[in-house]
Amino acid sequence: MNIEDFKLAYLLSCFCLALIILSPTLAMVIRLPSGEPFSEFWILGPGHMAEDYPFNVTAHEVYRVYLGVSNRMGGLEYYKVFVKFRNQTEPLPDSINGTPSILNPVFEYRVFLKDGEVWEKEFLFSFDNVSFEGNFCRISNIIVDGYVLNVDKAALWDEENKGFYFQVFFELWIYNATALDFQFHNRFVGLWLNMTVPI
Amino acid sequence: MKIYNVLVAFILAILVFGYFARACFAVSPTDAGGALRNAEENLALAYVYVAEAERAGANISELLARLVYAGGLLAEAKNSYGAGDYERAYSLAINCSSAVNNVASEASDLKLKAEEAYGERLLFTVGISSAGLSVLFVLSLFAWRFLRKWYVGRVLKMKPAVEGAT
Numbered sequence: 001m002n003i004e005d006f007k008l009a010y011l012l013s014c015f016c017l018a019l020i021i022l023s024p025t026l027a028m029v030i031r032l033p034s035g036e037p038f039s040e041f042w043i044l045g046p047g048h049m050a051e052d053y054p055f056n057v058t059a060h061e062v063y064r065v066y067l068g069v070s071n072r073m074g075g076l077e078y079y080k081v082f083v084k085f086r087n088q089t090e091p092l093p094d095s096i097n098g099t100p101s102i103l104n105p106v107f108e109y110r111v112f113l114k115d116g117e118v119w120e121k122e123f124l125f126s127f128d129n130v131s132f133e134g135n136f137c138r139i140s141n142i143i144v145d146g147y148v149l150n151v152d153k154a155a156l157w158d159e160e161n162k163g164f165y166f167q168v169f170f171e172l173w174i175y176n177a178t179a180l181d182f183q184f185h186n187r188f189v190g191l192w193l194n195m196t197v198p199i
Numbered sequence: 200m201k202i203y204n205v206l207v208a209f210i211l212a213i214l215v216f217g218y219f220a221r222a223c224f225a226v227s228p229t230d231a232g233g234a235l236r237n238a239e240e241n242l243a244l245a246y247v248y249v250a251e252a253e254r255a256g257a258n259i260s261e262l263l264a265r266l267v268y269a270g271g272l273l274a275e276a277k278n279s280y281g282a283g284d285y286e287r288a289y290s291l292a293i294n295c296s297s298a299v300n301n302v303a304s305e306a307s308d309l310k311l312k313a314e315e316a317y318g319e320r321l322l323f324t325v326g327i328s329s330a331g332l333s334v335l336f337v338l339s340l341f342a343w344r345f346l347r348k349w350y351v352g353r354v355l356k357m358k359p360a361v362e363g364a365t
Contacts, residue, residue: 006350014339021331025324028317076253076263078246078270108277110270112246112263114253147282177247 039077040070041172041187043123053191056163058198059130065191067170068120071113078175080182083107083123085142087155088165093188100171100184106142106149125168130195137164137195155195163194231285234292238273242266245299248306257313262302269298 001009044066045052054063071077082105086092093101111119128148129140135157142151155164169190173182249262276291 003347003350006346010339010343010346014335017335018332021335022328025321025328028321028324076246076250076259078243078250078266106281108274110242110274112266112270114263145278147278149278149282175243175246177250180243180247 037073079111080173081109226289238292238295245302248303252306252310255313257309
């Protein structure tokens with residue numbers, strides 16, 4: 001090793017030492033890019049597992065599922081969960097265009113979550129004023145957490161799948177602090193229900 | 200008989216008063232809707248300030264607890280409104296607005312304090328780093344003089360070796 005190489009090695013080691021001394025300041029000033037922000041939204045069955053979801057339902061029977069939201073957006077977020085109810089002919093949200101369903105919500109939750117936090121809520125629901133006429137089934141009320149809510153939905157008998165099909169679905173909305181309004185977060189989960197005559 | 204008539208008239212008066220008082224003080228859907236809009240705006244504003252305070256590094260645990268509580272009240276108010284219970288919706292919306300009262304100003308104070316604390320911490324860290332760098336610079340100059348001397352001495356002590364010599 002000649003004197004120039006020795007000098008270079010010495011300068012490099014001094015530079016490394018300087019970086020170590022500067023690292024606390026650099027850590028406070030430089031913001032490293034975080035990963036892609038996202039939110040998780042799920043629905044679990046009565047056993048807190050992705051199984052045994054209610055499917056064949058009757059009037060006056062109480063059913064239970066669990067709703068969950070997880071925040072990975074990198075900061076405090078304000079979410080709104082809309083509960084909507086539809087029959088087979090009514091529209092779902094459009095996940096390609098990121099637009100919500102045009103149906104009015106029948107119920108809602110407000111959730112504030114810090115980054116990395118999880119919210120979970122037991123969702124109890126039942127049906128009231130259900131009538132069957134020929135190949136029609138009409139549901140007048142859905143009862144959620146003790147609130148009697150008017151839905152007034154009718155379903156035709158589905159010849160192919162043999163049932164009167166309705167869907168309870170949940171949309172996740174997030175507050176946009178720039179636009180000062182909620183916007184659809186392009187996440188929704190749903191539960192198909194086949195309304196049956198009580199035995 | 201006279202006392203009986205007076206008693207009946209009194210009871211009737213109370214019933215009539217009760218009926219009209221209820222009609223006068225009942226909450227209309229418009230009133231409930233207005234209270235809900237106010238509560239919605241107040242809660243959103245409080246959230247914006249608390250989120251800013253959090254980004255500045257403030258401890259927002261207490262304010263977040265108030266936001267969560269107010270959010271629950273607002274959701275219940277909206278659900279009551281949807282179920283046609285306007286009185287409950289109105290009262291819950293008013294409670295929601297009260298729950299977030301002063302949250303925005305408290306969050307602003309916390310944000311300012313957090314920014315001040317950050318500035319002080321940054322100043323202290325920069326000071327320590329500068330002192331460290333200065334010490335490193337001076338020491339490295341001395342160390343270089345010593346190392347160069349050691350290196351040259353080591354080279355001079357080396358015996359010349361001729362390749363291929365026997």
